[in-house]
Amino acid sequence: MTAMLAMTQHHQKKVPIIIHNESEQATTWTQVYSEKTRKQSIPVITAWQLNERMYGELQGLNKEETAERYGKETVHEWRRSFDIPPPKGESLEMCSRRAVAYFEDSIEPQLKSGKHVMVAAHGNSLRSIIMYLEKLTSQEVISLELSTGIPLLYIYKGGNFISRGSPVGPTEAGVYAYSQSILPKIFGSKRNGRGSEEDALKPSSAEEGDGFTLDLEKKIETRRKAFMEASPIMRKSFSERETSPGIEGLNLSNFERPMAPETELQSFRIFVATWNVGGKSPNYDLNLQDFLLVEGSADIYVLGFQEIVPLSAGNVLVIEDNEPAAKWLALIHQALNRPRNEYSDSSDSGSGSKAHSSSKETKSPASLNFFQKPSLKVISRNFRAEGSSLLKACNCPVESPSRERRRIRKFSDPMNKLDNEIRGEDTVEELLSIAEIPSSPSQSRYSLISSKQMVGIFLTIWTKKELVPHIGHLRTDSVGRGIMGCLGNKGCISMSMSLHQTSFCFVCSHLASGEKEGDELKRNADVSEILKSTQFPRICKNPCRRAPDKIVDHDRIIWLGDLNYRVALTYEETRVLLEDNDWDTLLEKDQLNLERDAGRVFNGFKEGRIVFAPTYKYSHNSDSYAGETVKSKKKRRTPAWCDRILWRGNGIEQLSYIRGESRFSDHRPVCAVFSVDVEVRSRNNRFRKGYSYTSPRLEYEDFIPQRHSFYDY
Structure with missing residues (x-):
């Protein structure tokens, strides 16, 4: 099979390099047409690094003999585990180290130079390479089955390996190489x-x-x-x-x-904001219109909050208070879906400030009553897109066009909306609360896609209604990094979704606090653990594709939150530079910049240029930093850019990076607008x-x- 494929590839003037292990069988495969091979000058290389896994004392014994000598369960553990080697033998992990090292040192350079390479080796060596290419977990690679003689094709393009047929799923998903001359x-x-x-x-x-x-x-x-x-x-x-x-x-x-x-690129605008609200619950007259830059009309709004509840022992250890989250949802919904002709009527002069009483005031006794007893579950259900259960389904293009049309129709089915609004478990009081929410959901321009709370961290995503049918693979995960390294007073909420054919991941985090020397290492550890532990459930039904299950595997990643990195200067030194508005010098001592430049955290992530003052820590309802009004050095905090927004991936351009000026909490909100490229399936039938x-x-x-x-x- 290897020789046949090699020769057929040569007929289309693609001379591959055949690399195989040192086994007799693999050598025979490459010599089936030895005369042709020599005439056509196809290089053939043997490498011991691709040899079969060494089984040590099990080598040469059949299954019955090994089971009788060592016990069936023990042998099974040796053969099917990733990191447990048999006596004097290799584990799959050890086999993987040598195979992948050889691939990186000897095969990748050939691919980068534009050559085509075929690898013929034993299953364990190939599993190791596929684990590297597909970024599989140790559990996934153990269960990976490969069919003998059926090749898998990977295209090396732009520094990435693109699978033309995934080894995960049925073998029929593979794409086979045949000669163009045939x-x-x-x-x-x-x-x-x-x-x-x-x-x-x-x-x-x-x-x-x-x-x-x-x-x-x-x-x-x-x-x-x-x-x-x-x-x-x-x-x-x-x-x-x-x-x-x-x-x-x-x-x-x-x-x-x-x-x-099959696909073409379209640009969409994403508004991202992060705000540590200091444990304060919002009032009904808190205006978010200026904060959300509603007049800019982004396609997607990603809003992350920290400390929406006080981080008390009761909230962390006993029961989660979700009333403030319900209030924030209602305010966001009202700001995003207010009729356009009312934007100019607002007498608000700043984000988060109190609205003046006037004839144009949109608040009513009904809205006041709503804020007295909000229910996060009922409110979020009312604000969600029609047919929102479909958002969590796989929307890969394995479906036929007729199925895709049926899926879009389901979003506009009025029965889906009825199902969203009325459930048997809802009390009459809750349903009355829904009726009193300002702005009818049926007239909304933006729909809630997802929201999740973990103690004080709250992340919510809203999109224009016309985009909802093109969103799928919606999944969430959370990682606690607070008390005992696992509770939710610190940590992150992550949301994964696909828009058309492009995957997105949004991470809202609240990292370890503290401005002592060495505290930045705790924050680095938080980021590392979040990247390691976040695991999205698998819902993709197309064996040729797979929705990313790790953060870094997504096409576009945006990370926001109170990252808590401080300025590596004394309070006095910082104050001098602040008075001169010398932010560039201050940013040279910013811990996040220092740690990123040293390669210790957020590798591959980018951040826009900061042209605003530090966002933490302010005195209550004031534009003065806390240190200016506090005499006690213990309560004094050095001003810092704790609140940040970073991104990773191609096709992302940051259009703005600013802070808001609300005095609602001791942090100032930070906002960014991105233009992102999204792969959209061609609307034409074929050409x-x-x-x-x-x-x-x-x-x-x-x-x-x-x-x-x-x-x-």
Whole structure:
């Protein structure tokens, strides 16, 4: 199989490098066509690093013998665990270290230079490499099964490995490599039509001497016919099967004219804000319009809060108080969905300030009554998108266009809205509260996508209603890093979702406090543990794709919150620089900048230029820092940029990075606006204007060896 693939790749002038282990079987595979191989100058390299896992004292024994000698359970643990080696042998982890090290040192440089490489090795060595490419966990790689002789293709592009068929899921998801010199004859690449399969296999006069090509073609055809006769259900056209989008992504360069790209980039605007509200619950007259920059009309709003409740022992250890979260949701909903003609009517002069009493006042006794007994569960349900349960489903393009249309219709189904608003478990009092919420949800321009609270941390996402049907894979996770290293007074809430074909992860965190020397290391440890421990549940049903389950695996990541990094200067030194507005010098001593530059935290993340004053710590309802009004040095805090917004990933441009001027808490809110590129599936059926192709649809999948799978039907 390896030699056949190598030779067919050579026919399309892609000379691969064949790398295999030192086993006799692998060597034989590469020498099946040894004369052809030598003539075509295909390099063949052997590497002991790709040898089979060494089983030590188990080597040479069969299953019965090892079970009898060491015990069945013990042997099973040795064979199927990741990090437990048998006596004098290797664990899969040890095998992985040498295989991956060789891949990084010897194979990746070949790929970077534009060469094509095929690797033939034992399953454990391949599992190790796939673990590295796919970023699998130790548990996932143990259960990974690979089929002998069926290759998996990875494209090296832009420093990343792109899978053309994932090893996770049924083997049929694999994409197989075939020669372009064979495809035109099988499918017919001439514009005047498609020849018969029998004519395609007849060699031309110039090709009659190419016995290898003809022999390979006959083998493919024989195998296809035998398989089709044995499997009547497989006679169904592949284009009619649900798994077709995983294969349609292939770019076969033997097409005489290019196919239209399946996706195109569109830009969306995301507003992100973080605010430590100091344990204070909002009043109904707190105006968030200026804070949310509503007139800018972002497509998505991501809002993170810290300390929405006092971080008392009762809130941390006993029961979570969610009334303040309900109030924040109501205020956000009101600010985002107020009729546009009312924006200019607001007499508010600053974000978070009190609204003046006037005839234009939108508050009413009803809203006052609502804020007396809010219910986070009922309010969030009322503000959520219609058919919001679909947001948590997989929306990969494995679905047919008709299914996608049905999914979009479900969001506008009035029965979904009724189901959202009325549940048997709701009390009459709660339903009356819903009716008294300002701004009717049916007239809302923005819908709540998700909200989650962990003690004082609160993260919520809102989007324009027209974007809701294109959101999927919605998942949340939280990591506690507070008391005893696990409680929720510190830590993070993470939300993962996909918008069209692009994955997003939003992380709202409140890291360890303290301005003593060395406290920054605690914050570094918090970030490291969050990245390590955050694990989103798997809901993706398409075996060719997989929604990211770790933070760093997402296409676009935005991290916001009270990161608590301080300025590495004394209070007196800081005050002198603040009086001169010398923020650049202060930022040189900013702990987050120092730790990032040293590579100790937030590797790969970026932050926009800070052109605003430190956001912490202010005196109550004042523009003065706390140290200016406090005589006690114990209560004095050195001003710092504790509240930050960072991002990671390509296709993200920060348009603004500012702070708000609300005096509501001892922190000032921080806001950023991003323009993000999102991959959107092409709206056309097959081709766009400027693309043409007159030959019929190629059924190349008929010539790919396949097996039965319950996943396909």
